[in-house]
Amino acid sequence: MREVDFNEIVSGVKNLINYTSANLPKDSIDALERAMNEEKSPVSREVLRQILENSQIASKEFRPLCQDTGLAVFFIKIGDEVKIKGGNIKNAINIATAEAYKESYLRASTCHPFTRANLQNSVGYNLPAIIHFDIVEGNKIDIEYAAKGGGSENVSKAIVLPPASGTNGIIKFVRETISKAGSNPCPPLTVGIGIGGTFEKCAISSKHALFRDIGSINPDPEMAELENIILEDLNKLGIGSMGMGGTKTVLAVHIESNPCHIASLPVSVNVQCHSSRHGHITF
């Protein structure tokens, strides 16, 4: 059994959060530059220019890319031949989140759902982190992280369609969701789609789909084709960057699919704004 030190995880995850808050990953920058070159609307092109200038300022001066520094979301794969020395992984992630968000002057955005009181002085600074665990073979711990903002989360939707709806039903549901969202989720977007599984499984898959690098090819050729069809369909909506009108509403569509019940076709759409702050670290 391989051992990984608790403090090593805390400090590695802290660095990941700090870095991600001010440095847009290369896949996002490349996708935004491509969009700026291809966008037909001059107003949307100017918005994209500001977004790219913002990423340069943030990186150079170590400022948060966006004031919505998000809830801290993690997908963690733990090998069955590794154990953590000196504490458990959930505590390590939460400690790293609270310390990184506080030290880097990131916003604490968690609140009580009814009173709306900020939880920074009760539960902890921007705690709890949202953590999804999986057990895999091997002796490594793989941690994927994203800072997930509220504006794009607010337009996300899940539905369980009847199986007869088929692919056309999925395309229609995604189009309606993004069309209705309009300018609110800060386009140009990445659209994560979970298909199959159960009600909650497809929602989690749609979230995880957002962690994939923009521009990467889906290993399932059938899903890769559906991603292209939906991408083309969504870019006909005309919403453009920040809703100003344009030809580049969506940068990428990412699909994750799962086997499902014979009676159901669950579909979930999780939306990511243009500031797709994500990264990963392996221990």
Add this chain to the structure above:
Amino acid sequence: MGTTYYLKTPLQNEDVSKLRAGDIVFLNGIIYTARDAAHKKLVDLMSAGKNLPFDLNGAVIYFVGPTPPKPSEPIGSAGPTTSYRMDSYSPTLIANGLRGMIGKGERSQEVIDSCVKYGAVYFGATGGAGALLGKRIKSSEIIAYPELGPEAIRKIEVEDFPVTVINDVLGDDLYQKGRAEYEIK
């Protein structure tokens, strides 16, 4: 693209009435920050007949909850938040002198109608450009509701703060116009 203007706050009626959806405006002077929680408190004060923490006449409100400032800086990153959450409060403020709002995303028909009736505009700032926009804020002071943390009301001074007119006094809407131009049916 529309006309470019440099305007000082508080906004004058003649400033507001010349602006058209699509115009670019660089704002200079004092503006106030408020999100949902602060809006609710402002409207509650007005219905109780009490004074507001700032003068609404010609005022511009920025829908923002900034990140905490680093010790040497006036404010952290400060881009707009989604505006529809303020839709139920904005008409009351507009009817009482508010002349400009800065946010992102579509407004309700009631807000658009209030802009026409009383002469106010809704500006869009680039969401997610918090580092760029934060640098255009030269000073910041919490003037009410510090207990709301990022949602407290701040009096901020902006310099050439870049915004685009989304809804004007004629009832025009840049989001609708822009989308209609590029939508493929």
